Amino acid sequence: MSKAFFILVVVFALGLVALLSWIFWPGKKNRRRPDALAVLDSAPQHLCNMGAIRRSQDRADLQYLAQRGGNELAKRLHRERRVVAMMYLDSLRSDFEQLLRIARVVALLSPELSKSHEYERLRLSVLFRLRFQLVRARLLFGDAAMPELVSLGQMVSSLAIRLETAMETLGERAALAANLALQSNQ
């Protein structure tokens, strides 16, 4: 066996043991599932600020500032606005993660409903993470990257719409079950 392959096998095996121990460690149980419905309280909160963020990254606005207040002021504001945009980007990600948490609760509460949604959600979350890193990199290098930022927002919205559909179906089934229960009682 070559040295490289030996190291690969050892690292892989030890990594899996570490992962297994971390996942099944008894101390984790206390932090698990406070309440499935409590997750609703943390529904997306930052998406509504997108308009202000978009306007803050407007090039025309910065040009106007440079003309009226000088280049120094425009540069300083550009830097500060970039920091704000980065913070907003992180908030957008936390919105997305919260929506995913809600979706996971829905998946567990309604097992037979979520078959196709799971695939779609996986695709959406992978795409979101990729785009997120792209936008982050562009912002770090000074590019406003507004189309990508909007695209991220659209993805959050898209997931929200899918969730809404899932919840509607769930609601219909619950109503149907309630009717059946009432009929059987009568």
Added chain:
Amino acid sequence: MLTSLPTFDLVLWALTTLAGLFLFVFILTKNLDHDFPLLTLYLGVNLLQTLAQIFVYEFYGFEANVTYAAVWGSQAVVVLARALAACEFCHRVLGHYTGVWALAIRILLSCGAIVLGFTVVLFRDGFQYGVMRMEIASEAFIATIVVGTAIFARYYQAPIKLSAILLGLGLGLNSCLKMLNDALISRYWQNYSGLWNEVGMVAFMAVLVLWIFAMRAAEGVSEQKPELQPTEIYRTFTPQVNRRLAELNDTLMRVFKAGQPKP
């Protein structure tokens, strides 16, 4: 012939066989074989392999070609049975959640197949270690699907019973330790060949102890399938979520319209 083996090896072999037999009988007497049919099958196959090994070693000795073929041939069957037991573990943890299971099983099998393929392709040391290569690849496959299931369960926060946790731990640790043991002997044959058997048996003994605890935890605990929440909760829950999502969409649309560049 068996008496030519070191006493320590013989004692370890006897102890692991006894532990395996105890677990097998415990499962059968407590009717747990209905809940864990594939694990029971694996333990049964393992005990049969021990019997076959005793027979082959006694009649053909340790160096015969027949012994080599019989021992490693039976090992292939044992590993296959353990892979099935690992699939049973995956199904016990995620099988109730139809949607999650449909996604998980495809991803887990794909990841397992990729790991298996990579191991077979990368480990090219000729026929000398062909058997080791196949064993490492199979163990990597089993460990991947077990750890993958645990990751899925954690991601979805699916509740896992203690018996399933111990079963999964046993399966995962067993495969990882076998991988390490086989990698060590393939790399350091001269120095490690004397220890390989002992390390393997001690590790398997520890895993059997874990599984005995798992079966004790499973004893008397009836299988409960997760049920949907009561209707009242859905009636409260659904309008709340729908209202929040509708508000989110409305706000987003307003923001997009307001944020568009003016002509």
